[in-house]
Amino acid sequence: MMNESMTITLPVGALEGTAAILSTWLVGEGDKVRKGDPILELETDKVSMEVCAESDGSIERILAASGDNVDEKTILGYLNCAAQPILEKSPSLVFDDSSQNESVANFSKCDAASDGSKCHLIGPAVRKLLRKYDLDVTSINGTGKGGRVTRDDILAFIDTQAGKGQSNSNASMPVEKSHGLKSKLVSHSSMRKKIAKHMVDSLLHTSPHVTSVFEMDMGRIIEHRKMCKMGFEEAGAKLTFTAYFLAASAKAMQKVPVVNSRFHDDCLEIFEDINIGVGTALGDDGLIVPVVKQVQEKNLFDIASALQQQTDKARQGKLAAADMRDGTFTISNHGVSGSLFATPIIINQPQVAILGIGKLEKRAVVEEVNGEDIIVIRPKCYVSLSIDHRALDAYQTNLFLSHFVEAIENWGK
CATH class of the missing domain: 4.10.320.10 (E3-binding domain)
Structure with a gap:
């Protein structure tokens, strides 16, 4: 056992150079811990994470307090490595x-x-x-x-x-109000504050938003999913419609590469890898965007498996900063909550476009059969692309959506 104290700091690379807020200490001064035990929680704009003890010992001193801004250089406290560890089974399992x-x-x-x-x-x-x-x-x-x-x-x-x-x-929280109405105040979390700032900056200070909306027939992928769903589950992956949307987005971006880009004042940076973030709601707590990377290299099963891993981690609060890094495009599947379409869906900076998928519903449509117009019932939804008009115009926007819709409507052909 080492006979010394060691500083408690954030692991190198945990925040990728960005700052975070110390949410809460999970232990107090004098508490004994084992290596790997969670000792504090951090909160960034998009993820909460636990920091674990790097050695057996006891918490000698706590320096940083809840609510403090911290980074990888901040000394959060001291761990007395000479202290005897807890003898019973570690509770960090x-x-x-x-x-x-x-x-x-x-x-x-x-x-x-x-x-x-x-x-x-x-x-x-x-x-x-x-x-x-x-x-x-x-x-x-x-x-x-x-x-x-x-x-x-x-x-x-x-x-x-x-x-x-x-x-x-x-x-x-009681507060003096001039309007005389009954109400309550709910304090914003640091995540909610940063989401609010990110949205305002994106829409009002950075990108002029324009949205185009297409209608899409989902019949082909509904049938394909019915055939493949059980086999995917037996192989360990849940097959969702969102997996198809990622695959179709990659196909469309390979034909319209400028959608997979970042705007700079003097150039447009077009990425080779297609790293797609998927907006994941955490109820009242906010929205986070885990990223599935190199989608262009993956088949449908690989996409479904990677997507399931990321969304599961998001809902369990286990996402790390690296899980949301390097996204080049984002999908918002807002239809799962009943929305037909939303406009504009605010762009996830510094990307130049975000895809929105509306609610799937049966609609009566007119089709020509043997030269006659007939009314049929088809599963339809609206799909939208909100773009940064500095980087893209209507031509690239509608061309991308055309290729995306074609990929979905002709799946398996």
Whole structure:
């Protein structure tokens, strides 16, 4: 065992040179940790991440506080490597217990006056709710294995308090208002603040947005998916319509390469690799864009597999900065929530275009059969491309959409 203290800093390359906000410490001064145990959480504009202990020991001193801006050069605290590690099994092991709606990731810090009976292993979803509603885990009865507090326990506790008329300090903040209307203030997370800034900068300060909308028949890929879905699942990949959209986007960009580019004042930088980000909603918490890289080199199965891995990590809060790096194009599948079309979908800077896919629905359309017009029912959706008009014009926009729609409507031909 090393007989020295070591600084606690962010891993090299974790933030790729950008700053982050220290969300919360998961341990306190004097707490013993093992190498690999999560000790704090960070929040950037698009991802939350855990920082783990680099050695066995105890937390000697905490320097950085929640809410501080930090980077890879910031000394967050000190770890006493001479301290004896915890002898029991490390609580940093992650496992799923779907029956209890929790993924056990690490332990909560308990009040020193507590008898320790409430110091249960809790997952990220539980920690998030505790922070959001400013709750003390020791006041909540745990129904999970070994008495652990689960997500359902937290929600039940909140419902009980609401029924008693007890408001929460985070969810509702009293404020003097001149309008006389009943309301509550919900504090913005740092992610929401940065999303807001990113959207305003993109739309108002950077790119003049223009949107073109086409209609698309989904019949061919619906039939193809029916035939292939089970085989994909048996091979370990979930086949979604979004996988087809990535593949069709790559085909269209190979015919209209300027869509896969970045605008500079003196040139247009056209990328060889097609790295497509997929907008992934996190409910009220915001939107993140995990990236599937080198789509042009992948077949449909490879795309579906990579897409599933990225979206699963996004929803589990396990995305790293590298998972959202180097995107050259973005797809917003907003139709999954019922939207027919959205315009403009704000461009994910510094890209020059973003594709929007609307709700799939059956529509009555007129088709010519044997020289006669007949009405048939077809599965249709709207597809849009919002572009940076500095880089692209209507010609390239509509040409891209034409090739995209053709790839979807003629899939497998």
